[in-house]
Amino acid sequence: MTAFSSHFLFEFKTGLRNSSAMLVNYLLPLGFYAAMGFVMVAINPGFKDLLLPSMIVFAIMSSTILGLPNPLVEYREAGIFRSYKINGVPALSILSIPAISTIIHALIVSGIIMLTATPFFDAVAPQNWPALVGVTLLTAFTFGTLGMLIGVISSSARSVVLWSQLIYLPSILLGGLMIPTAMMPESVQKLSGLIPSTYAMQAFFGLAFEQETAFNPWLSVATLLVSGILALVLSMYLFNWDSNNQTRKTSPLLALLILVPFIIATLIDFVL
Amino acid sequence: MDNEIISIKEFTKSYDDFVAVNKINFSVKEGEIFGLLGPNGAGKTTTLECLEGLRLPDSGELHILGVDPHRDPRKLRNIIGVQLQTSGLPDTMTVREAMNFFSAYHASPPNYEILTRMGLDEKRDTQYHQLSTGQKRRLSLALAIAHDPPVIILDEPTAGLDVASRSELHGIMQELRAGGTTIILATHDMAEAEKMTDRVAILLRGQIVDSGSPRELTSKGGGLTKISVRTAASLLHEHLGEFPAVTQQLIKEEYTIYYSTDPGATVSALLEFIKVQGDNLIDLRVERPTLEERFLEITTAGGIQ
Numbered sequence: 001m002t003a004f005s006s007h008f009l010f011e012f013k014t015g016l017r018n019s020s021a022m023l024v025n026y027l028l029p030l031g032f033y034a035a036m037g038f039v040m041v042a043i044n045p046g047f048k049d050l051l052l053p054s055m056i057v058f059a060i061m062s063s064t065i066l067g068l069p070n071p072l073v074e075y076r077e078a079g080i081f082r083s084y085k086i087n088g089v090p091a092l093s094i095l096s097i098p099a100i101s102t103i104i105h106a107l108i109v110s111g112i113i114m115l116t117a118t119p120f121f122d123a124v125a126p127q128n129w130p131a132l133v134g135v136t137l138l139t140a141f142t143f144g145t146l147g148m149l150i151g152v153i154s155s156s157a158r159s160v161v162l163w164s165q166l167i168y169l170p171s172i173l174l175g176g177l178m179i180p181t182a183m184m185p186e187s188v189q190k191l192s193g194l195i196p197s198t199y200a201m202q203a204f205f206g207l208a209f210e211q212e213t214a215f216n217p218w219l220s221v222a223t224l225l226v227s228g229i230l231a232l233v234l235s236m237y238l239f240n241w242d243s244n245n246q247t248r249k250t251s252p253l254l255a256l257l258i259l260v261p262f263i264i265a266t267l268i269d270f271v272l
Numbered sequence: 273m274d275n276e277i278i279s280i281k282e283f284t285k286s287y288d289d290f291v292a293v294n295k296i297n298f299s300v301k302e303g304e305i306f307g308l309l310g311p312n313g314a315g316k317t318t319t320l321e322c323l324e325g326l327r328l329p330d331s332g333e334l335h336i337l338g339v340d341p342h343r344d345p346r347k348l349r350n351i352i353g354v355q356l357q358t359s360g361l362p363d364t365m366t367v368r369e370a371m372n373f374f375s376a377y378h379a380s381p382p383n384y385e386i387l388t389r390m391g392l393d394e395k396r397d398t399q400y401h402q403l404s405t406g407q408k409r410r411l412s413l414a415l416a417i418a419h420d421p422p423v424i425i426l427d428e429p430t431a432g433l434d435v436a437s438r439s440e441l442h443g444i445m446q447e448l449r450a451g452g453t454t455i456i457l458a459t460h461d462m463a464e465a466e467k468m469t470d471r472v473a474i475l476l477r478g479q480i481v482d483s484g485s486p487r488e489l490t491s492k493g494g495g496l497t498k499i500s501v502r503t504a505a506s507l508l509h510e511h512l513g514e515f516p517a518v519t520q521q522l523i524k525e526e527y528t529i530y531y532s533t534d535p536g537a538t539v540s541a542l543l544e545f546i547k548v549q550g551d552n553l554i555d556l557r558v559e560r561p562t563l564e565e566r567f568l569e570i571t572t573a574g575g576i577q
Binding site: 006017082 | 324325326345346349350352354356358360361362364365369372373374376377378379399415
């Protein structure tokens with residue numbers, strides 16, 4: 001068995017056997033999806049347009065933003081990364097393998113949502129299925145690397161909650177998951193340009209559902225891709241094996257550079 | 273030096289203004305168990321962490337089998353096995369997964385035989401958090417030696433273990449030494465150091481204040497040898513203070529106990545006395561100063577309590 005497959009298998013199984021991971025990977029997103037499908041669609045039939053993309057983004061955020069960072073912090077604080085380093089586990093594997101396994105859990109749930117939303121809840125089906133899959137993969141990559149970055153810069157479980165909620169709650173409220181961005185006041189639309197889920201939703205609507213969008217969908221795709229790559233690079237650069245051994249003394253505030261693609265995208269959209 | 277496996281020369285490491293290790297030198301030979309002793313904050317862990325490649329030394333040279341831990345970390349991984357003081361494993365990882373995981377990163381086949389030897393065969397599918405402290409320690413040691421490294425670094429390997437588990441681990445360490453493995457052992461347990469090590473270095477405030485075999489170290493100090501004698505007629509009870517080199521004596525139950533600066537002279541005189549008086553020797557015990565006493569002597573002289 002190769003190092004990658006052995007490491008990946010362990011991380012993937014942990015996503016199922018650990019109750020906290022199981023909750024954020026499966027129970028929370030599928031439970032919320034079922035609730036929204038049964039209740040929200042009945043209350044507001046217009047939500048059928050949103051159900052499929054918004055629940056995919058919710059499932060991905062639940063796994064990656066709520067689930068991925070905490071084990072990274074716990075492992076570092078418990079000295080597990082030190083043990084990994086001594087045994088030759090590279091930093092890239094330490095960060096990327098949990099992210100990949102988390103993304104796969106998120107994709108499994110996304111797949112369930114894709115296959116059931118229309119037959120079960122009469123959700124609007126996409127015009128372009130390959131685009132739906134493509135945007136789902138890109139969104140999972142971007143949020144996976146963002147979750148990784150939160151885990152790298154957080155010094156404790158408490159700060160994980162702080163950073164995660166800083167992305168998670170605005171994403172749900174302002175990112176177009178509950179209310180389409182186009183229906184929001186213009187000032188809120190501008191503010192939502194700083195939130196990654198906005199770009200995911202805009203890409204879904206523009207490319208998979210072939211609808212008019214508040215942001216250019218290809219600009220959204222580019223923003224997601226660039227921010228995902230930037231989060232990966234920042235995570236690698238800021239990664240620390242051991243909280244007691246600050247060999248790299250760069251401030252975690254450098255992680256705020258992750259806002260740059262979103263600011264640029266907002267400015268470009270404003271100019272266009 | 274022939275068969276020099278670990279070599280440390282003028283090694284210094286500071287944390288901001290605090291000098292944790294200050295220009296220390298020592299070497300470890302092939303097949304040796306070398307003890308690193310010292311009170312908390314003496315620099316033991318810093319030294320081990322620099323050897324393991326976890327920290328970067330400020331100056332000096334560290335080599336394990338000629339490999340610089342910081343310059344060639346990849347090569348280092350396969351020549352050392354490390355048992356960290358803290359767990360170092362995720363709670364949900366099973367014993368089997370741990371073996372597969374670390375073996376894969378060492379590019380060696382999983383060594384399940386080691387698990388059997390460590391008494392963990394039936395625990396292969398048990399998650400780490402479900403293991404007892406002793407089982408965790410044994411697993412940690414099993415993982416450290418699974419890829420058959422020529423050098424093993426053990427940091428407080430028996431801390432928190434019961435007597436049976438401790439004895440088991442000592443047995444394994446002795447087997448490894450017999451097989452030619454070089455072991456560097458950091459411990460607070462002086463009895464363990466005295467029993468297991470071939471040589472020790474005592475670190476105090478980042479410097480080596482004494483080194484040598486446990487026997488050499490104990491013989492250097494001002495410690496007194498304890499001589500306990502029991503005779504049939506207990507005539508020694510009435511002749512306290514009549515023997516050479518005795519600085520202190522007392523009677524405890526059937527025994528007369530002498531503390532001597534020259535045990536050879538004292539024992540000869542005692543035996544002569546018993547013979548002349550027509551008494552019969554029942555029991556004679558000579559106990560040299562322990563490493564713990566020598567350690568306390570050094571650390572107390574250095575102002576460490």
